[in-house]
Structure formats: C-alpha cells, structure tokens
Amino acid sequence: MELWCRACRRKYGINEPIWRCGCGSPLDVHIDSQFPRDRIVKRRPNLWRYREALPLEDEVRVVSFDEGFTPLIFRNFRGFRVAFKLEYLFPTGSFKDRGASLLVSKVRELGIQEVVEDSSGNAAAAIAAYCAASGITCHIYVPETASSSKLTQIRMYGARLVKVPGSRQDTARAAFEAAEKSYYASHYWNPFFFQGTKTFAFEVWEQLGFRVPHNLIIPVGHGTLLLGAHFGFQELKASGMVKETPRIFAVQSENCCPLFRVFHEGLTYLPQIAKKESLAEGIGISQPLRWKQILEAVKSSQGTFLKVSEEEIVSSLRELSHQGFFLEPTSAVAPAAL
Amino acid sequence: MELWCRACRRKYGINEPIWRCGCGSPLDVHIDSQFPRDRIVKRRPNLWRYREALPLEDEVRVVSFDEGFTPLIFRNFRGFRVAFKLEYLFPTGSFKDRGASLLVSKVRELGIQEVVEDSSGNAAAAIAAYCAASGITCHIYVPETASSSKLTQIRMYGARLVKVPGSRQDTARAAFEAAEKSYYASHYWNPFFFQGTKTFAFEVWEQLGFRVPHNLIIPVGHGTLLLGAHFGFQELKASGMVKETPRIFAVQSENCCPLFRVFHEGLTYLPQIAKKESLAEGIGISQPLRWKQILEAVKSSQGTFLKVSEEEIVSSLRELSHQGFFLEPTSAVAPAAL
Known part of the structure; x- marks a missing residue:
C-alpha cells in the first residue's frame, strides 16, 4: 500500500500527510485489494463492507453514516433495459x-x-x-x-x-x-477521495451477482466518480474477481466539454474553452486537473466521450421524473446520452 | 389475511377494493406475519426482504426503488448513546x-x-x-x-x-x-400504507441483531410512522420473534399537540385546537383521524406523549447539523425531546 505519482513515478508511504507529489502532480494510491466474498456478503450494506480494499490501517477512526450500497434498479428507458445506480441516496445528497x-x-x-x-x-x-x-x-x-x-x-x-x-x-x-x-x-x-468513490464499482459488481456490466455510462467533470469507478473495476480485475472491465461512455454537457474535445479532436493539451451556463452544474468543469488520467481510463476501456445539449438534459430529466425519479439535472446527463 | 374494522369488528377480504369500513371508520390489515430469518438475511437490503409479513398475493406487481433498510447509526447526543434511524434516505426523500x-x-x-x-x-x-x-x-x-x-x-x-x-x-x-x-x-x-411503514420496526429489529430497543422516540402527526412501528413490533411479538416491544415516546410540537393534550388531560374526545405555525410542518396535524388508535398504541407500550417548543426544535436541528445531519425540521423533533 503506497502513494505514487503517475507523472514522475515517485513513491511515498501511505501515511505521509501529503496530498500531491513533490513534482507538483496529483498522487494516486496503490493497494493490493482483496475481496473475500463470503465475508463481504455478511456485512452491513454500506461501502465499508469492502474494507480489505480500502487504504486504512484499521477501522477505529472510520467516520460513517452507513453510506453506500445504493440501489441498483432495472428500468426500461428509451428502448433499453438499463440498470440505474441511485447515487443520490446518500446522507448529504450525492455520491x-x-x-x-x-x-x-x-x-x-x-x-x-x-x-x-x-x-x-x-x-x-x-x-x-x-x-x-x-x-x-x-x-x-x-x-x-x-x-x-x-x-x-x-x-x-x-x-x-x-x-x-x-x-x-x-x-x-x-x-x-x-x-x-x-x-x-x-x-x-486528494488521492484518498478516489479510494472512496471506487466503491461504486465494487457495489455494481456485487449487485449484479459478482459480475461487471458490459457498458458504463457516466457523467464526467473532474472525474471523481469516473476515475473512482475505473480504479475499482481495475482492482477487481487485478485481484482475479473479474476478467473484463466495462466499456466507459463518458458524458459531458455540450456547454462545457473539454474532455470530449480532447478525445475527438485528438488534442495533446487541454483547450481553453468558453464555458457556457449549463443545467448540469455538477460537471461544469472547464479545467479538469486529472484530464490525462480520465482520457487514459476511457481509451483503455475501448470507450468514448459523448456530449448532450441542454435540451437533451431537460428531456431526459422529464422522462426520468415521469418514471418516479426526482433528480438534480446533472444526474439526467448520463441517461440523456441513451 | 384480511381487512378489519377496529370500531365495529366487521371483516373484509384482503382483496376488496375498499379503503374504509361500511360503518365509516378506518380499516386495518390483519396478517399472520412470518419472519424466516435465514432467508431474510440473504435478500437485498430493502423493505421487501420481509415479504412474508407483507399483504401481497405475490411479487409480480411490486413497485420498488429498492427503498428501505435505511441506516441505523449510533451517536452520542446530549449525554445519551442514541441509535438514529435515517428515515430521510429514501428515493423521494422521506419514510x-x-x-x-x-x-x-x-x-x-x-x-x-x-x-x-x-x-x-x-x-x-x-x-x-x-x-x-x-x-x-x-x-x-x-x-x-x-x-x-x-x-x-x-x-x-x-x-x-x-x-x-x-x-x-x-x-x-x-x-x-x-x-x-x-x-x-x-x-x-388507507390500511395498506401502514403495512409499508411497519417495516420500520422489522429493520430496527434486524439491525440491532434481532432485538428491539427498550425505548422508541418518534414524532407523531397522523401517526403514519408511529402506528406502522407499533404494528410491526406487535407482529414480531405475535410471531414469537421477540418477547417485549419498545416503550413509545411520542413527540409533538407545542404549537400543534392535540394528542399530547388528550393523553395528559385525560380527554375522551379530540379537542379543537388553535393550530399555530410550526417549523415541524410534517406533523402539524390538528385532527389526526386515527387518534384513538395512536393513544392506545402509546398507552399499551407504557409510553407517554411529549411536546417540544419551536426553540427546542431549532436547537436540536442545530446540534444535529453540527454532527453532520442535514434534516428537515420535523426530523429534529424526536431528538429535541431528549
């Protein structure tokens, strides 16, 4: 278990009180995650049930509201059979x-x-x-x-x-x-934030009967959920729990889509974009710090970037509401891409 | 399994499309609930895991968002060790x-x-x-x-x-x-509404390691949660799962407390009260339909009614926020009574 820098390859102890590399780049956590299924299924339904994959020394100081293990429910949506992960059912209202x-x-x-x-x-x-x-x-x-x-x-x-x-x-x-x-x-x-969001992948895997989906459609701004999910699925693969990881379809709003542009225009830099107002304020990020890492994650999954217009977000939100989902507009972005 | 009237003792089939008795009184459901613990613990963490206690013919038409099995977390609060049941973590935002x-x-x-x-x-x-x-x-x-x-x-x-x-x-x-x-x-x-809210009791029982608490502090307006909890605990007792049921402390806001008055003034009728505005709008009910039933439930539990002022609701809300709970004011009413 250690902190490491993707840019300069330097390593640090997991308990060093730092949040970025000496070279100025963001850090990641490396951990040999274990998934003792027999024990996991007997634990309380929260994200701490995957404790052998989480970079804490012990559980004494865990701060928890029993968060996680959010519903994964199947619905018909625009002709597809879709599993929706209800990531708003959290103590403070978001993943x-x-x-x-x-x-x-x-x-x-x-x-x-x-x-x-x-x-x-x-x-x-x-x-x-x-x-x-x-x-x-x-x-x-x-x-x-x-x-x-x-x-x-x-x-x-x-x-x-x-x-x-x-x-x-x-x-x-x-x-x-x-x-x-x-x-x-x-x-x-902070690298530890992504160590929390990676539990998204573990839950999906368990809730699908210890299988991963073929495709994952996910909104992206700073990539806190996308990279978390990517790390999680990679760890499941590294530990031999699954053979494949999902193809990632990363969705941005047309009004703020720097990652979409880098991917589809083949840019080697992050473009300066004139950010316009969008209903999807949760992903309105014009300069995502970890943009290279996000690009790599999506490419290595054989995935792609999609963008949706404000009108498409509004229709998605309306259709979802009429199925009983009351969401903030950013949550309607991924379904809008279907 | 049948519908029955507490007032005139008349019985109806469980599938009659009625919602009140011919005598004009509300109906209740009678059901011989079963709790196969070995099977329950293996099911998904939602309220439908108690299906042998729910009055449906089968599960084909169940409408679910994987609701229920809300967190039960322990916190120190005002010198007590309290288990808080987070009943706002639901798809539409409430129990x-x-x-x-x-x-x-x-x-x-x-x-x-x-x-x-x-x-x-x-x-x-x-x-x-x-x-x-x-x-x-x-x-x-x-x-x-x-x-x-x-x-x-x-x-x-x-x-x-x-x-x-x-x-x-x-x-x-x-x-x-x-x-x-x-x-x-x-x-x-509608009697079936209370058949849903009774799952509150089943969850508390399971989450405490198949035990019930000594005391339950709960807000009351129409009594949808209080009566549900009461039915649930009674069914656990009737089926031999537990020996005792909790003492119920029912809390109202001082600005609208007809049940408190009936209980403490020994009234045999529901008083006309001049209802004042209260932050606790979720329980601002001056004429609760099932008032007799609520009174009986609290009395038979050896419990009592409490009331809290607007100031007490505000301090409770503030203290809870400072522990990381962001709630609607009605949710601060029960802790305010501590």
Whole structure:
C-alpha cells in the first residue's frame, strides 16, 4: 500500500500527510485489494463492507453514516433495459459521500485537525458533513458570488466559509495556497477521495451477482466518480474477481466539454474553452486537473466521450421524473446520452 | 389475511377494493406475519426482504426503488448513546416511500388505474412517484394556497394537481369526496400504507441483531410512522420473534399537540385546537383521524406523549447539523425531546 505519482513515478508511504507529489502532480494510491466474498456478503450494506480494499490501517477512526450500497434498479428507458445506480441516496445528497467518508476517516488516522476544500456544491457539503461528524475543522473556499441551497447546507454543518473575490479559478487558487499550510481535502486533488468513490464499482459488481456490466455510462467533470469507478473495476480485475472491465461512455454537457474535445479532436493539451451556463452544474468543469488520467481510463476501456445539449438534459430529466425519479439535472446527463 | 374494522369488528377480504369500513371508520390489515430469518438475511437490503409479513398475493406487481433498510447509526447526543434511524434516505426523500411502495403495489394487484391523495408534502410526493413508476393516474389535492418545493416535485412526477380553495380541511373533504368514486391512496386512511411503514420496526429489529430497543422516540402527526412501528413490533411479538416491544415516546410540537393534550388531560374526545405555525410542518396535524388508535398504541407500550417548543426544535436541528445531519425540521423533533 503506497502513494505514487503517475507523472514522475515517485513513491511515498501511505501515511505521509501529503496530498500531491513533490513534482507538483496529483498522487494516486496503490493497494493490493482483496475481496473475500463470503465475508463481504455478511456485512452491513454500506461501502465499508469492502474494507480489505480500502487504504486504512484499521477501522477505529472510520467516520460513517452507513453510506453506500445504493440501489441498483432495472428500468426500461428509451428502448433499453438499463440498470440505474441511485447515487443520490446518500446522507448529504450525492455520491461525494463515498469520497468524503474515506478521506475524512484517513484524515483522522493521520491525526490532521484542520482541512481545506473548495467547491460550492456537493463535494463541499460532503466534506463539511464528515468533518462535522468527526470534530475536524473545515474551511470551505467559495466564490464570493456563490449562492445556493448547498451553501446553506455547508454552513449548517458548521464549516467555515471563506468567500473569495473573482472567478472560480481564483477560489481554487486561494484554496490551493491555504492548503500548502494545511491539508487539502480536495475531491479532485486528494488521492484518498478516489479510494472512496471506487466503491461504486465494487457495489455494481456485487449487485449484479459478482459480475461487471458490459457498458458504463457516466457523467464526467473532474472525474471523481469516473476515475473512482475505473480504479475499482481495475482492482477487481487485478485481484482475479473479474476478467473484463466495462466499456466507459463518458458524458459531458455540450456547454462545457473539454474532455470530449480532447478525445475527438485528438488534442495533446487541454483547450481553453468558453464555458457556457449549463443545467448540469455538477460537471461544469472547464479545467479538469486529472484530464490525462480520465482520457487514459476511457481509451483503455475501448470507450468514448459523448456530449448532450441542454435540451437533451431537460428531456431526459422529464422522462426520468415521469418514471418516479426526482433528480438534480446533472444526474439526467448520463441517461440523456441513451 | 384480511381487512378489519377496529370500531365495529366487521371483516373484509384482503382483496376488496375498499379503503374504509361500511360503518365509516378506518380499516386495518390483519396478517399472520412470518419472519424466516435465514432467508431474510440473504435478500437485498430493502423493505421487501420481509415479504412474508407483507399483504401481497405475490411479487409480480411490486413497485420498488429498492427503498428501505435505511441506516441505523449510533451517536452520542446530549449525554445519551442514541441509535438514529435515517428515515430521510429514501428515493423521494422521506419514510413515506415505505407506505407508498406497499400501497401502490397493492393498488396494481387490485387492478386499480386511478387514485386520489391529499397532501402538499412528503406523502403526496411519495404516492406521486410510485404511481409514476407504475403508470397509475394520480390526483393530488392541495390547498389553493399551497406553495413549496414539494409541489414542484409532485408536479415533476406527472401527478395531476387539484387546487382546492379554503382550508386544509376543505382540501381533505374534496379529496375524500373524489375518493368515493375512485380509490383513496391516503397515507392516513388507507390500511395498506401502514403495512409499508411497519417495516420500520422489522429493520430496527434486524439491525440491532434481532432485538428491539427498550425505548422508541418518534414524532407523531397522523401517526403514519408511529402506528406502522407499533404494528410491526406487535407482529414480531405475535410471531414469537421477540418477547417485549419498545416503550413509545411520542413527540409533538407545542404549537400543534392535540394528542399530547388528550393523553395528559385525560380527554375522551379530540379537542379543537388553535393550530399555530410550526417549523415541524410534517406533523402539524390538528385532527389526526386515527387518534384513538395512536393513544392506545402509546398507552399499551407504557409510553407517554411529549411536546417540544419551536426553540427546542431549532436547537436540536442545530446540534444535529453540527454532527453532520442535514434534516428537515420535523426530523429534529424526536431528538429535541431528549
């Protein structure tokens, strides 16, 4: 079990209190995951049932609301038989709780008392909630102009809001600088966050009777869920649990689709894009930090990138509502691609 | 398995398409519930794992989003070690999905195509969602003045909103009259709704290692959860699964506490109360239909009624938020009584 840098190949101990490589690149966790099926099936239905695949020393400091093991239900949708994974059924309202539960548990194990995160949405709500549950001081950096029901939620948890003038990028920069003197509980920088989101793959595998699907259709912004799922399926393969991993169809909104462009235009750099407003605010990321890694994951799966228009998101949302799903628009993006 | 009337003792077949007794009183379901533990523990973690205790002919027409088996987590709160059951982690956002899943499944089994419900809150959202999922036409009666995010949700599901001028009671009357020619999928009238909410008790029992708690602290308005829990625990006792049932502490808001008054003032009637606004809108019920039944349930458990002020609800909400729980105020009512 160790931290490693994909860019310069340097390795670090799993318990070093760092969140990026000395070379400036993001880190990943390497772990020889085990999946003792007989024991797993007897445990409580939450993401901690896969504990032999999670990079904690022990379970003493786990911060949990019994999150995970979200429903996987089959529905007919646009002529397909589709398995929907209900990733909004989490204590704070989004799959970000997967990452927050693992990351904040690790933060406790490392003895860190104070963290920084920047987001005005689901990721910050998740980090704030798990910090609240464990008495860790949490500074959430948000753009001065941010205003949403999510901010109310973040404030209710007792997180310290730091309002930054300027753009979303200015906020990220301020958080990044603050994190140099603190610990960056970032949903896109911190390698432990992805160790939580990878449990998505384990659950799908177990819920399908210990098989993986042929295809995975998934929205992508920073890639917190996509990369998590990729890591998870790769670990299942590495440990001999499955022979194949799913083909990944990564979906972006037409109004903000840098990854789509890199893939289909064969770019070797991340283009500067003029980001337009989109209903899919959860994936409205014009400069995704881990873009190369996301591209690699999708390519190696024989998958592709798709984009959907605002109109397509609205129709998808409407069709899903009429089947009894009440979702935030970002959750309608993947079905919109069908 | 049959329907029966507590008031006049008349019995009806379980598949009669009625929702109240000829004498005008509400009906209940009588069922000899079985709890095959070995089989239960191997099933998916949703409320349908207790199928031998649910009054359906078979499972062919079950309408489910994999609802239920909500987390039961232990926390220190105000000096007590408390098990919190997270009854907001449901597809439509509240425990009402328990009732709606069972009731709408039964509606399909009875071959009913169209139902009526009145509520401007969680119950209507749940009924609307499950009707949407199963193609049943759903008419939701709401006061003309009602306006909330819940109404948006109800409308998104495709339910037909019927706005009624006048008071909340006028709305209930209009729905009741419409239901005479249709089927009343009411969360307080319909006996099958409570057959869904009773699974709360089964889950608590299983999650505590097949034991029941000594005390249950629960909010009460119409008693949809309280009576469900009561039925559930009674069935566990009747089937020999447990020897005792919990003492029930039923909590109301000071601003609307008719049941508290009946209990503590020893009244033999339901008083007309001047209902004041309360943060706890989910239990702001001045004329609970099943008040006698609720009183009996609490008395027979050796329990009592408690009331909490608006200030106490606010502090409870704040304390819970600071532990990472983001709740609607009604969910803070029970902890406020601690």
